[in-house]
Structure formats: structure tokens, C-alpha cells
Ligand code: ADP
């Protein structure tokens with residue numbers, strides 16, 4: 001069964017703008033999907049719909065066979081745990097250490113009370129350390145998040161999402177504010193996670209070049225509709 005399945009999904013914002021227009025999409029486990037489109041095409045709306053950061057207006061979205069569209073309470077939390085999300089703006093707590101930023105990501109999903117009290121088990125710490133090791137930042141455990149470069153902060157946010165052990169990672173313009181060198185590091189991390197941990201990755205990008213380099217599957221979106229969907233190695237420059 002598909003790991004992500006959207007059936008006839010429409011999202012209309014309160015002001016009447018249609019973010020997604022009757023969109024159908026099926027993603028298999030292990031794919032590295034890159035979504036490309038102009039600003040305003042509906043890329044963010046698509047990712048935000050998949051982990052239900054907002055409700056959709058019509059249609060249904062299934063994560064690994066379970067509908068997230070109408071899920072509530074514990075079952076919604078359960079489905080959401082499978083879907084990690086990374087943003088352009090990193091969303092770290094600037095004054096907190098790298099380690100603690102990563103720990104709160106894990107514990108928020110398992111035990112909110114523990115997280116708010118700052119209590120972490122050795123198991124939590126081990127998982128956080130492993131995740132930071134995977135993105136090559138194990139030497140920065142005790143640095144404050146805002147002491148790190150933009151690229152490093154984005155890799156911390158990747159580590160944070162890894163500790164949640166998701167099946168899917170959604171990344172909304174994760175490299176939009178980064179320079180070419182750190183862009184490569186962040187995209188390499190995502191590729192490694194996709195290949196080594198078998199996590200399904202779905203990334204919004206502006207750059208067709210990057211899409212060709214990293215994706216297994218390329219989706220073009222315009223006016224809330226999929227206008228192109230093909231293996232990434234079939235993308236030519238005139239498309
Ligand atoms: P991007 O094009 O990089 O996705 P936008 O500038 O479109 O970013 O959106 C930035 C933020 O503003 C997002 O949180 C989005 O949901 C919100 N937003 C975008 N367009 C509108 C709009 N017409 N009315 C209200 N909020 C909007």
C-alpha cells in the first residue's frame with residue numbers, strides 16, 4: 001500500500017483562494033519526491049495538508065493506509081508521529097542547546113509532561129545523540145542553537161525530526177535560505193536518511209537542478225494541480 005495517498009484533495013483557504021484543486025497523488029515507501037513550482041503554486045499547502053497542519057476542504061489523505069483527514073485525539077497523534085516536518089526557518093529554540101532542541105522533538109511526541117519539565121531518560125539522550133551523529137553535529141551538543149550557521153541549524157532540525165522515528169519526512173523549502181555549500185550538506189543528509197533509514201522523503205524546492213540531482217521522482221505543481229509527474233532522471237531542461 002502507498003505510504004502517502006491523496007484522493008481528490010481540495011483545499012480552499014478562508015479567503016476563497018484555492019491552494020489545492022482536486023489533487024490525486026500516491027507515493028510509495030522509499031521514494032524521494034521533489035515538488036517544484038513557482039511561488040504560490042500550492043507546494044506548502046500540499047505538505048501542510050499531508051500532516052494536517054491545516055484541514056483540507058474536500059477529499060481524503062491516507063498515511064500508510066490510515067486516514068488522517070478525520071482522525072482525532074490519540075489516533076491523530078499516532079499518525080502524525082509517522083510524519084516529520086522540516087521548515088525553511090528551522091524552528092529551533094534559539095537560546096536552548098542543540099541537544100535539548102533535539103530532545104524536545106523526541107519527547108514532545110512521547111511524553112509532553114516530561115518534555116515541559118525538561119526530564120529526559122538515557123534512552124532519549126542516546127537517540128538524540130545518534131540523530132546528531134547522523135547529521136555530523138555530535139560535536140555541537142552543548143552549543144546554543146543560535147551559535148550555529150544556518151545550514152547547521154537546519155541539520156539540527158533534521159536530527160530533531162529523526163528522533164521522532166517517522167516513516168515520512170516532509171521538508172518545505174528546507175534550503176531556501178541557505179548558500180550553495182550548505183544546501184548540498186542538507187540535501188545530502190536528506191538523501192542519506194532516505195537511503196539508509198528507508199524513510200520516504202518529500203521536499204519542496206525552487207531549483208530544478210537540485211531536484212534532478214536528488215529526487216527519484218519529480219512533481220511539478222501549478223495552480224494547486226499536478227502538471228508533471230515523472231522519474232527525476234527524465235527531466236530535461238526544457239520541461
Ligand atoms: P511561499 O511562497 O514561500 O510559500 P508565502 O509568502 O506564499 O510563502 O506564504 C508565507 C505565509 O503566508 C504562509 O504561512 C502562508 O500560509 C501565508 N499566506 C500566503 N498567502 C496568503 C494569503 N493570501 N493570505 C493569508 N496568508 C497567506
Ligand code: ADP
Pocket residue numbers: 013014015017018019037038039040041042043044045046
Ligand atoms: P507555494 O508553497 O507553492 O509557494 P502555497 O501553498 O504557499 O504555495 O500557496 C498556494 C496558494 O494559496 C497561493 O495563492 C497562496 O497565496 C495561497 N495561500 C497560502 N496560504 C494561505 C493562507 N494561509 N491563507 C490564504 N491563502 C493562502
